[in-house]
Amino acid sequence: MSRFFILTLDGLTQGAIYAAVALALVLIWRATKVINFAQGAMAMFTTYLALFAIDHGAPYWLGFVVALLSGLLLGAIVERVIVRPVESAPPLNVVILTLGLLLFFEALAPMLFGGQIRSFPPAFSIVGLHVGNSQVAFSAFDAFTLGSVLAVMILLLVLFQRTNLGLRMRASAFNPEVSRLLGIRVGRMLTLGWALASLVGALAGVLIAPTFLLYPNVMDQVLVFGFTGAVLGGLDSAVGAVIGGLLIGFALSYVGGYLGSDLETVGALVILIAVLMVRPRGLFSLQRLREV
Amino acid sequence: MLIANVHLARIVRPTLNRHLLLALGAAVVLVAISEQIGAYDDYNLTAVAIFAVAAAGLTLLTGLNGQLSLGHGALMAVGAYTASLLLKDHQLPVVVVLLLAVLTTGIVGIIFGYAAARLRGPYLAGATLSLAVALPQIATRYKNIFGGDAGLSVPASAPPAWLGADFPPERWLAWIALAAALVTMVLLGNVLHSSVGRSFIAVRDNEAAAALAGIDVARTQVLAFVISASCAGLAGALFGYWSGVTAPAGFGLGLSLQLITAIVIGGLGSLAGAVWGSIVLVFVPSLTSGMASSLNVPSSVANNVPLAIYGATLVIAMLVAPHGIQGALKRLLALARARWGHSPASGKKGVMDWDDPAPGP
Numbered sequence: 001m002s003r004f005f006i007l008t009l010d011g012l013t014q015g016a017i018y019a020a021v022a023l024a025l026v027l028i029w030r031a032t033k034v035i036n037f038a039q040g041a042m043a044m045f046t047t048y049l050a051l052f053a054i055d056h057g058a059p060y061w062l063g064f065v066v067a068l069l070s071g072l073l074l075g076a077i078v079e080r081v082i083v084r085p086v087e088s089a090p091p092l093n094v095v096i097l098t099l100g101l102l103l104f105f106e107a108l109a110p111m112l113f114g115g116q117i118r119s120f121p122p123a124f125s126i127v128g129l130h131v132g133n134s135q136v137a138f139s140a141f142d143a144f145t146l147g148s149v150l151a152v153m154i155l156l157l158v159l160f161q162r163t164n165l166g167l168r169m170r171a172s173a174f175n176p177e178v179s180r181l182l183g184i185r186v187g188r189m190l191t192l193g194w195a196l197a198s199l200v201g202a203l204a205g206v207l208i209a210p211t212f213l214l215y216p217n218v219m220d221q222v223l224v225f226g227f228t229g230a231v232l233g234g235l236d237s238a239v240g241a242v243i244g245g246l247l248i249g250f251a252l253s254y255v256g257g258y259l260g261s262d263l264e265t266v267g268a269l270v271i272l273i274a275v276l277m278v279r280p281r282g283l284f285s286l287q288r289l290r291e292v
Numbered sequence: 293m294l295i296a297n298v299h300l301a302r303i304v305r306p307t308l309n310r311h312l313l314l315a316l317g318a319a320v321v322l323v324a325i326s327e328q329i330g331a332y333d334d335y336n337l338t339a340v341a342i343f344a345v346a347a348a349g350l351t352l353l354t355g356l357n358g359q360l361s362l363g364h365g366a367l368m369a370v371g372a373y374t375a376s377l378l379l380k381d382h383q384l385p386v387v388v389v390l391l392l393a394v395l396t397t398g399i400v401g402i403i404f405g406y407a408a409a410r411l412r413g414p415y416l417a418g419a420t421l422s423l424a425v426a427l428p429q430i431a432t433r434y435k436n437i438f439g440g441d442a443g444l445s446v447p448a449s450a451p452p453a454w455l456g457a458d459f460p461p462e463r464w465l466a467w468i469a470l471a472a473a474l475v476t477m478v479l480l481g482n483v484l485h486s487s488v489g490r491s492f493i494a495v496r497d498n499e500a501a502a503a504l505a506g507i508d509v510a511r512t513q514v515l516a517f518v519i520s521a522s523c524a525g526l527a528g529a530l531f532g533y534w535s536g537v538t539a540p541a542g543f544g545l546g547l548s549l550q551l552i553t554a555i556v557i558g559g560l561g562s563l564a565g566a567v568w569g570s571i572v573l574v575f576v577p578s579l580t581s582g583m584a585s586s587l588n589v590p591s592s593v594a595n596n597v598p599l600a601i602y603g604a605t606l607v608i609a610m611l612v613a614p615h616g617i618q619g620a621l622k623r624l625l626a627l628a629r630a631r632w633g634h635s636p637a638s639g640k641k642g643v644m645d646w647d648d649p650a651p652g653p
Contacts, residue, residue, distance in 0.1 A: 035414050085611055091413070092360060093610045096556045099549055100606025107600035111593045224425050224545070231418030262433045269426035273407055276419055280410050 006137045007257040008250070013142040015249020016149040020204035021226025022233065022241035023153065024197040029235045031173045031193030034083060034094045035227070038101035040219030042078070042198055043205030045105045046071040047214055048113045050206060051120055060121055067202045075198025079191045106216040115216065120209030145207045152200055153242055159196075160238070169193055225252065228272055234282025244283065247271070307485040308478075315474040326466050334462040335534075336574055341469035342530045343570035345476045347554045348563050349523025352480055354552070355561030356489065357516035358496030359408055363420030365547030366427035367404075367521045369540075370397045371528025373431065376444035376538040386449045386468055390529050397525020398518050405517030409510045424548040428540035443539025446532040469530050476523055477563055483519065484563070492516050557609055559618025568617040577602060 021039065028036045036042075050067035054060060078101065086094050124140035160166035171179040172189035180186050204226075205219065212218050225248050233244025248268055255267030275283060326334055346368055353359050371393040378389050404423070408416055431438035438444065451464035483489050494502040495512045503509050532538045550573055558569025577598050584597035613620045 029414065035417065082607060082611075086614070089610070089614045090560070092354065092552075092556055092560060093614050095360070095417075096553055097607055097610040099553060100603045100610065102603070103599055104603030104607065107596040107598075107603060110596050111600065115592045115595070220545070221425075224421060227418055228422050231415055235414055260433065262429055265422070265426040265429045266433075269422045272419060272422050276411055276415060277407060280412070280415060282415065 003257065007253045009136070009138045009142070010257075011250035011253030012246070013138075013145050013249075014253060015229075015246035016146045017204050017208050017222065017245075018225045018229045018248050019242040019245025020149045020152065020200055020207070021222055022230035022245040023149075023156070023238060024201040024204070025227055025230045026233075026235055026238055026241040027156075027193055027197035027200065029230070030238075031169070031190050031197075032079070032083065032087070033091070034098065036194075036197070037095065037098040037223065038078070038105060039197070039201045040223030040226070041102040041105035041217075042074055043071065043201040044214070044216065044219045045109055046074060046198075046202040047120065047205035047209050048109050051118060051209075051214060052113065054121065060123060064123065064206055067206045068199050071199045071202025071205075072195045075201075076191050076195040078198070079194035083194070084187070084190075109216045118214045120206075120214045122210035126210060141210065148203060148207065149242075152203060153238070156196070156200075156238065165192075225249075225268065228268055231282055232272055232275055234279075234285030237282070237284040240282055240284025308482055311478045311481045315478045319470070319474055322470050323467065326463050326470070331460055331462040334460065334466040336578070338462070338466045338469040338530075338534050339574045340567075340570045341466070341473040342527050342534060343551070343554060343573050344473045344567045345469075345530065346524050346527035346551055347558070347566035347570050348473075348476055348480050349520040349527070350551050351555040351558075351561060351563065351566045352484070352492070352523075353516050353520035355555060355565075356484065356496060357492040357513060359513060359516065360413065360417045360552075361408075361420045361520070362417050362545075362548050362552060363423035363427075364520070364524045364551050365543050365545065365549075366424045367397055367401065367524035368528030368531060368547065369427055369431070369538075369543035370400050370521075371525030372446075372532040372538040372543065373438060373444070373528075374525070375529035375532045376439075376446050377437075379447055380444060386533070390472065390526055393525045393529035394522045395525075397528065398522040400525075401518040401521025402514065404521070405514035408517055409513040420548075421545070424545045428543050431540045439539070441540060443537050443542070445537050446535075448536065449533060465533060469534070472526055472530060476526065477567075480519075480523070480563055488512075488515070553606060557606065557616055559616030559620075562618045565616050565618035572617070576605065 021043075024039050024043075025036060028034055028039070046067045049070045050063035053066045054063040058066070082097065082101065083094065086097055122141040124144050126139045126141045128135045128137050128139050129143075130136075158166075160170060168179070168184045169189045169192060171182070172184055172186040173193070176186045179189075204222070208222060209218070212222070226245060229245035229248040230241045231244070232247060233240030233242070235241075248271075251267055251271050252264045256264045259267070279285075322337075326337060329337070346364060350361060350364050353361055374393040374396040375389050378384055378392060407419065411419055431443070432441055448461055449465065449468065451459040451461055455464070484492075491502065491507045491512050494505065494507055495509050499509050502512075528543075531542070535542060554569030554573045555566055556569070557572050558567065559565025580598040580601045584594045587594055587597070589597075609616070615622075
């Protein structure tokens with residue numbers, strides 16, 4: 001099998017995870033105009049909760065559900081308790097607040113679960129699938145990763161575009177005041193937005209833990225690349241986030257494969273800057289004209 | 293008495309003189325302090341001065357010009373590597389090394405400044421964030437130039453002979469760093485009080501209005517970036533001297549985030565805030581780790597107490613003191629003034645005037 005094909009498959013699975021993180025960031029950005037730097041740390045925390053359940057005899061899928069549900073809950077709590085009071089504060093304050101949350105979760109996790117690096121079970125085999133006689137560098141778990149990210153994306157798309165609730169959420173994000181006048185509980189919609197985003201983040205955590213292992217700052221790099229993907233795609237577009245995340249996955253894989261793994265991040269930087277110089281608001285955003 | 297006051301006013305009124313006097317006063321106090329404390333505290337004092345230089349530059353960019361940079365740690369790396377590379381083959385005086393580090397980082401700042409001027413808000417944050425992650429990797433990659441993960445060592449700058457043979461090198465470094473910090477503060481303070489500083493603020497507040505008033509928005513933004521990068525370069529070179537080694541691990545994402553934290557906790561947009569933030573950055577972790585080690589808990593808990601407290605402090609500070617330490621101090625001062633009647637000129641002089649320029653005439 002050609003090297004290019006292997007790298008493409010690798011980029012696809014990696015990219016799916018970055019896409020999930022990017023999607024989570026974009027969901028929150030669209031709802032509350034906040035970049036949630038604690039997204040990765042929250043996902044790390046919910047993955048630890050899943051591992052805790054599995055350690056105590058729960059089957060894998062129960063752990064999986066624990067991760068997603070605790071993600072949902074954690075997102076809602078963080079929005080309601082911590083982010084809501086600073087809603088009207090300067091944007092940078094909210095950035096610092098989420099950075100504070102990031103550090104707090106990264107300190108809390110080893111306190112509760114111990115600081116050693118843990119392995120996390122995959123849902124399916126991580127051994128490459130057999131196609132005919134040859135083994136490909138694509139496992140059942142990789143397929144599950146891709147499929148679940150795709151499924152989440154489609155579900156969210158249906159939610160936002162086809163349901164009444166999704167319409168209300170979009171309206172709240174687009175124009176809170178008018179939405180309030182129309183009788184929408186804007187606060188609840190924002191909480192729901194954070195909860196959903198955090199659920200997507202939690203999914204990314206469970207998907208990445210089998211390959212990256214689990215330790216308190218495992219998600220730092222994932223968050224950076226997810227954010228890069230979101231910015232690349234345009235923060236206003238969910239589709240853009242997914243494509244941006246995938247592009248980053250491919251870029252990292254090709255650069256790492258052909259030029260050396262220590263140039264991965266440089267490659268991501270170069271691509272990001274190149275794209276932003278041409279489209280300063282990302283690939284898929286509606287290019288609004290700047291005032292004047 | 294009155295005449296003396298008038299004379300004093302004439303000396304103190306011009307911004308430059310006032311800042312120079314303040315810096316001189318601060319220098320005397322700081323030298324006196326550094327004479328009293330031990331090597332470890334000198335070391336911490338140096339760290340505060342270094343962070344203050346970088347944070348002051350960042351507050352000019354982010355606080356006053358509205359460009360959010362999450363990558364200033366990478367610019368510090370540029371300064372530090374410049375210093376280490378210069379010192380690898382040559383013996384150069386500290387001042388020369390620092391100036392060349394400032395120059396190099398300033399040039400790098402021009403390049404990134406042009407890119408940054410096209411980007412806004414979270415897009416700029418994303419671009420600078422990836423800069424912070426990518427740049428240290430270059431040092432890892434090109435081992436024969438930058439020394440790889442092990443980094444390059446930075447020879448200490450020996451105290452000059454006239455200070456005596458047993459002058460502690462830690463105190464000498466503290467003096468260098470403090471001098472650099474005071475020079476930076478005076479220069480930045482004057483920039484902020486000039487028309488350039490006002491154009492920074494105008495661009496931050498409303499780009500359209502600033503452009504209509506005849507300000508070249510892009511050029512102003514690039515200029516802010518270059519000044520800010522130069523400060524980061526100076527801080528980076530000092531950081532190299534301070535840690536004795538320049539390695540990629542020292543300039544990770546954490547450093548960039550620490551800087552942005554410092555300026556917001558200290559009080560965004562004021563140079564005094566940058567100093568407060570640097571003090572918090574250096575002393576809160578060492579205080580809390582001392583506290584944690586005295587607790588009777590398992591090490592997995594004790595090791596993480598400082599980080600947890602730090603994170604919680606950031607969250608709580610943003611909830612209760614959104615304008616940082618400097619904002620809280622100002623509010624206290626205003627309260628005190630309202631309570632006890634205002635004393636003349638109390639708001640015009642002193643520390644409070646380090647920060648954002650007074651409204652124009």
